[in-house]
Amino acid sequence: MRLLAFILPVIRLYLVGVKVLLYQLLNKSFSLPVFPKQNGRVAIVTGGAKGMGYETARHLMSLGMHVVIAGNSEEEGVAAVKKIQKEKNEGKVEFLYINLASLKSIRQFVQKFKDRGLPLHVLVNNAGVMLVPEKKTEDGFELQFGVNYLGHFLLTNLLLDTLKKSGTADSCARIITVSSATHYGGIITLDDLQGRLCYSSHGAYSQSKLALVLFTYCLQQRLTARGFPITANAVDPGMVNTDLYQNLCSPAQLVKRPVAWLLFRTPAQGASTSIYGAASPEMEGVGGCYLYNGRRTQSSETSYDEDLQAELWKESCALVGLQDEGHRID
Ligand SMILES: NC(=O)c1ccc[n+]([C@@H]2O[C@H](COP(=O)([O-])OP(=O)(O)OC[C@H]3O[C@@H](n4cnc5c(N)ncnc54)[C@H](O)[C@@H]3O)[C@@H](O)[C@H]2O)c1
Helix, strand or coil: CHHHHHHHHHHHHHHHHHHHHHHHHHCCCCCCCCCCCCCCCEEEEECCCCHHHHHHHHHHHHCCCEEEEEECCHHHHHHHHHHHHCCCCCCEEEEEECCCCCHHHHHHHHHHHHHCCCCCCEEEECCCCCCCCCCECCCCCEHHHHHHHHHHHHHHHHHHHHHHHHCECCECEEEEEECCHHHHHCCCCHHHCCCCCCCCHHHHHHHHHHHHHHHHHHHHHHHHHHCCCEEEEEEECCCECCHHHHHCCHHHHHHHHHHHHHHCECHHHHHHHHHHHHHCHHHCCCCCCEEECCEEECCCHHHHCHHHHHHHHHHHHHHHCCCCCCCCCC
16 A cells, blocks of 8 residues: 555656657647846745746846845856846846745745835746655655745745735736646545655656646736736746756666657746746736646646635645734634
8 A cells, every 4th residue: 555655646747748758759849939128026826046047037137026045055146147147138136145944044035036016917927846755854754845836835825915016007027937748637635645655756756746736826826816916827847957856776877868858848948938928028917827838728627616715725834923804814
């Protein structure tokens, strides 16, 4: 039974992977149109020092935005800022430390950001880890659930007041949350969110990515109910050649290398749907969507389960120490 619980998530994840690769074999990557300049808008991109986050930060800055790269490596963050600044665009870019594996660090990040008195028009919840060996965050959460989902859940909630003040009826603030096709194979085990009964790194990653979609839909419902000028969308970047795959086991690494070379998207291609969600005039006022290859797509059936969304929200509030005030988020 334990073996089955361990193997099933692996099979589900690889089947989803094969489906995505087939799609990528047969379809071109979405190419971004040129967007109007967006000087004066402020964006936070988590995990913006490398991979798709870097490409997202770089593109938003080229549109004239003031971009804050939020990451857990000072060295990588500073290097990314220097590299982006060399492009001499009109925007501004800077680095601010955050460790999404620590609730204290997330709160400190938000405090530092708020002390600056800046508005916030775009929040890109991009950072993530995948298939890590069993490990816990500073607060005792399973690492993938903690970093990918709970960290962003807390960060978003703590920044909602600033987003709300910065958005207007005809120019909403935007929350973009990077999920993954693996969410289609994800299962939320509400009574064992931390995978203590039977840990599967594959199951934990898929669960964290499904949680992000459930969160996005629930958040959009709450924002709409309160009439806040903020939209929330989830993004699926496809399979992209980044360091995210560093924890694959050795045989899988061997297979991955040629497959990635042939079929994976580049980080810039992978980031295009996040950038589209964050900056496209077409997405003005549009929320509650799952975006894939530059288009609105159906996410998994489970992700639309409103009872599950509400239960997960409630449980997440309890885990990160936020008060769940029903539809009150102000
Ligand atoms: N690469 C893919 O094929 C793929 C597919 C679907 C979804 N995604 C998602 O895209 C997002 C970006 O990943 P990527 O592929 O660019 O990988 P990446 O490894 O290049 O980037 C991940 C970023 O997250 C940051 N990060 C990790 N742990 C953190 C922590 N504790 N606190 C703060 N930041 C932390 C890293 O420093 C890095 O900057 C992730 O959410 C990932 O799950 C990737």
